[in-house]
Amino acid sequence: MDISQLVFYLFAGVAVASGVLMITRKNPVYSAMYLVLTLFSVAAIYVLLDAHFLAALQIVIYAGAILVLFLFVIMLLNLGHDFVPDLRGKFWWFVGIGLGLVLFAELFVLARNAPEASGPDVLAPLLRSQGAVGAVAEPLFENYVVAVEVTGVLLLVAMVGAVVIAKRKV
Amino acid sequence: MEPLSTTAFLVSAAVKVLVIFTVWLLVVAGVTLAERKVAAWIQDRSGPNRVGPWGVLQPIADGIKNFVKEEHIPGGASRILFHLAPVMAMFPAFVVFAVIPVAAPLPTPWGLVEVIIADLPIGFLFVLALASLGVYGLTLGGWASNSKYSFLGGVRASAQMISYEVALGLSLVPIFMLAGNVTLPEMVRQQQNSLWYILPLMVGFLFFSVSYFAETNRMPFDMVEAESELVYGFHTEYSAMKFAMFMMAEYANLVTASALMATFFFGGWDIPFWTGDNISVAADGAVVGAVPAWWITLLTAASFAAKTGFFIFVFMWVRWTVPRFRYDQVMSLGWKVLIPMSVVYVAILGAAMLALDAAGIEFGVRYALSLTAINVVLMAGIVFWLDRRRIILGAAWRQVRPQQARSRG
Numbered sequence: 318m319d320i321s322q323l324v325f326y327l328f329a330g331v332a333v334a335s336g337v338l339m340i341t342r343k344n345p346v347y348s349a350m351y352l353v354l355t356l357f358s359v360a361a362i363y364v365l366l367d368a369h370f371l372a373a374l375q376i377v378i379y380a381g382a383i384l385v386l387f388l389f390v391i392m393l394l395n396l397g398h399d400f401v402p403d404l405r406g407k408f409w410w411f412v413g414i415g416l417g418l419v420l421f422a423e424l425f426v427l428a429r430n431a432p433e434a435s436g437p438d439v440l441a442p443l444l445r446s447q448g449a450v451g452a453v454a455e456p457l458f459e460n461y462v463v464a465v466e467v468t469g470v471l472l473l474v475a476m477v478g479a480v481v482i483a484k485r486k487v
Numbered sequence: 488m489e490p491l492s493t494t495a496f497l498v499s500a501a502v503k504v505l506v507i508f509t510v511w512l513l514v515v516a517g518v519t520l521a522e523r524k525v526a527a528w529i530q531d532r533s534g535p536n537r538v539g540p541w542g543v544l545q546p547i548a549d550g551i552k553n554f555v556k557e558e559h560i561p562g563g564a565s566r567i568l569f570h571l572a573p574v575m576a577m578f579p580a581f582v583v584f585a586v587i588p589v590a591a592p593l594p595t596p597w598g599l600v601e602v603i604i605a606d607l608p609i610g611f612l613f614v615l616a617l618a619s620l621g622v623y624g625l626t627l628g629g630w631a632s633n634s635k636y637s638f639l640g641g642v643r644a645s646a647q648m649i650s651y652e653v654a655l656g657l658s659l660v661p662i663f664m665l666a667g668n669v670t671l672p673e674m675v676r677q678q679q680n681s682l683w684y685i686l687p688l689m690v691g692f693l694f695f696s697v698s699y700f701a702e703t704n705r706m707p708f709d710m711v712e713a714e715s716e717l718v719y720g721f722h723t724e725y726s727a728m729k730f731a732m733f734m735m736a737e738y739a740n741l742v743t744a745s746a747l748m749a750t751f752f753f754g755g756w757d758i759p760f761w762t763g764d765n766i767s768v769a770a771d772g773a774v775v776g777a778v779p780a781w782w783i784t785l786l787t788a789a790s791f792a793a794k795t796g797f798f799i800f801v802f803m804w805v806r807w808t809v810p811r812f813r814y815d816q817v818m819s820l821g822w823k824v825l826i827p828m829s830v831v832y833v834a835i836l837g838a839a840m841l842a843l844d845a846a847g848i849e850f851g852v853r854y855a856l857s858l859t860a861i862n863v864v865l866m867a868g869i870v871f872w873l874d875r876r877r878i879i880l881g882a883a884w885r886q887v888r889p890q891q892a893r894s895r896g
Binding site: 346369370372374382385386388444449 | 616652
């Protein structure tokens with residue numbers, strides 16, 4: 318077996334195991350830490366796919382910022398002591414299992430119709446000519462610049478909304 | 488020279504990891520001693536001088552002491568996270584150094600070896616990613632101790648480090664714009680061919696150093712420890728080797744921060760006013776510039792060590808000069824001063840670079856000097872106008888001024 322395959326199975330196993338542990342732990346701090354582990358393993362898989370920039374962003378933004386905020390809120394509000402499971406009654410169990418099956422089906426469809434122009438063979442020359450950041454930035458700011466700007470405005474609106482709600486006198 | 492074969496690459500990688508990390512660990516141990524010696528010097532005391540000549544063996548004595556001390560786990564602590572937290576603080580601090588180029592490429596019989604553990608294509612983003620992971624050790628250490636002082640320290644750590652990460656990232660955008668790349672060896676090469684970035688990006692250095700002081704929780708920003716408020720902050724409940732691991736993480740971050748300042752703004756391993764060390768490897772493996780030699784590698788390593796050592800000293804100097812901020816001052820400095828000013832600075836520099844490119848000036852000394860002129864003006868503006876005697880002179884000037892008026896009049 319190729320060494321990168323071995324690394325892939327290692328990180329994929331860790332990602333799946335910590336994902337399962339994340340939703341089964343009762344203490345939210347442990348759940349958050351398992352989520353960090355999942356995100357970290359997925360970032361390692363991105364590196365195996367030569368998507369270095371994506372891996373770095375995954376860690377900087379998700380593992381490094383968003384999850385720290387989660388942890389901050391969990392710790393500050395001391396959540397998780399009055400534990401009530403989210404899946405109450407048979408009906409919600411069926412809904413959960415149904416949604417899980419839909420996701421699985423999507424995975425199979427994706428695996429069948431995987432785009433051919435992807436993977437390390439296509440990316441390697443691109444990375445050499447433009448660098449890890451340029452390979453992402455150039456299409457983003459040339460072909461998809463309108464979408465980027467619209468997303469930026471959307472995030473700005475959300476941020477202003479959050480500030481307005483936080484400033485309101487209760 | 489030919490590129491390395493796979494075997495030579497693996498062997499050289501292993502040797503580099505061993506050599507660089509051994510030296511680096513010794514430096515980290517030495518810095519703990521240097522901190523106490525510099526503190527003693529600034530406060531006009533002798534400092535540690537009992538173990539070995541001038542106390543040079545003090546770090547070893549400290550290590551033995553920490554290993555044999557009794558370890559205490561507070562009641563009600565979350566055991567797993569309590570044990571994991573020091574490791575989670577130490578791991579990112581140690582791994583970050585892998586992407587920093589230490590010296591000029593070294594010629595060997597098997598090919599040219601770059602003296603950097605891992606030349607990652609994402610370069611600085613790796614530093615940012617791991618620096619952002621360092622906060623978990625602090626936060627979880629504080630939470631798992633089941634003590635209110637530790638907990639407050641941990642909560643402060645998470646809030647402060649998230650805030651200053653944004654400022655840290657923004658303060659480096661000008662470098663990426665100027666270098667057009669994020670890998671650190673490429674930045675060193677560009678500084679050799681133009682000016683050290685401290686001149687064309689002076690204001691960026693100011694923002695970067697302030698944010699990195701906060702990111703490493705060093706003195707004016709050490710809100711997470713703040714012994715006058717929180718006993719000893721997030722590691723109040725830690726003892727023996729786990730406490731030592733937190734301290735090692737702190738000093739490792741200090742060394743990394745100094746090395747990054749030297750690399751980004753002071754030319755890395757470049758020796759000033761000498762072109763004999765301008766060695767770089769093109770994409771096809773050809774060597775550009777001077778001929779590599781083992782003594783050039785040694786000289787450049789010494790140059791890198793001197794620059795890093797200077798910034799380590801600056802960190803200690805600041806620690807014993809500037810008093811600790813209040814917590815709300817730290818947060819408002821980050822969000823209301825550093826982040827907006829960095830954004831404005833990026834906009835100004837971007838416009839200046841567009842104008843220079845439009846004027847047809849090639850990247851080089853003239854280009855850098857034009858940016859330097861803009862930066863001098865901005866720096867003067869920041870110091871004299873934006874400051875309005877608040878940050879630099881401190882809040883005390885309001886009380887001082889009437890007295891001065893009285894004494895004069």
